[in-house]
Amino acid sequence: MELAGKVVLLTGGSAGIGREMAWQMKAKGAVVVVTGRNEERLEAMRKDGFVAVAADLSSAAGVDALLDVWGDRELDVLVNNAGQGVDHDFRESKPDPDAADDCIYANFNAPIRLITALLPRLHKRPQAAIVNVTSGLAIAPRAGSPVYCATKAGLRSYTQALRAQVGGVNFQVIEALPPVVDTQMTADRKNKKMPPQECARQIIDAIENNKDEANVGMVKVLKHVHSVSPAIARKVMLRF
Template sequence: MLSEEPDFITMADEEIATNFTTPVKLSVLLLPFLKNNGNSAIVNVSSGLFIAPKKSAPVYCATKAALHSFTKTLRYQLENANVKVFEIIPSLIDTPMTHGRGKSKMLPEELVDEFWQNFKNNKLESYIGKTKLLKLIDRVSPRLACRIMKNGL
């Protein structure tokens, strides 16, 4: 939640750095090596929350929307450079991050299986689990997608 506490500003800075600024910097710094390698890939992990945000996580959702956009444009820029740019868009996955919240979570192993199939088939955007349905709903009715996600799952 947004808060006027000084801690909120520090935490927001940290979350933006971890989720967005660092992947941007890493991409730039590693690019010369990746380009030289001949057959490389970048895999960024965003979230279904870039499609429609939940009110309790304003900064997290914003970083994921930014990462999604950055990943897409990076892919455009590297189209002819032999560096593939993948994006994993997870639904709710059973990891320490989601401990104690959410129902019917997917196992990390299921995410990996789904992504690996897509990776082998050169499918660059992996909508995992329920994010496939969310994407479809958002296409038909962005307002409904927002209503579903507003309070989280």
């Protein structure tokens, strides 16, 4: 896909991987609308020439509010990048079920709701794409993040089935699987982290080269190990 001139709705676009994708897409000539929850970051994006919409996608009301703001605008590319983590480790403390619900909605329900609402207008475009950002943890889970991993695995399955339904030569359905990336969500992680700029570059490369998946960085290795032995991949990642 040639990004020049395309209208892009990029959720979670005011920080981390999303912000870097927004900048790189804009540099390629796309018109990028970003969403986020932090008004200070959104205002910074506006000052840099982006349309930035405040949207909390952890509830149906937040998704519907974003759709109301979008109205009947044309759309070429929907990037479901917004996501949130949640502490859910019984070894540490009793998890908060309400926080788990927010995570499930933001990471899984919200992308489905946006796709359901926006797919008809995407189909009207000569060339269009849906990009769902999951995680390497969608392939094999990490013990300390069962809810987050489950949402990403669910979105991975949804993306694969959606591609079989509506994907085609002029309509891409892409899954992006980042590794551990240096963002606010991973600030307390001690692992080696990929710079968000490089992660964004690899995802955009997949869009431009009509790939079904963007297996970013070390996720390529994980996917290979999983193809050889899912049990080994799970054993390694559960200790990650």
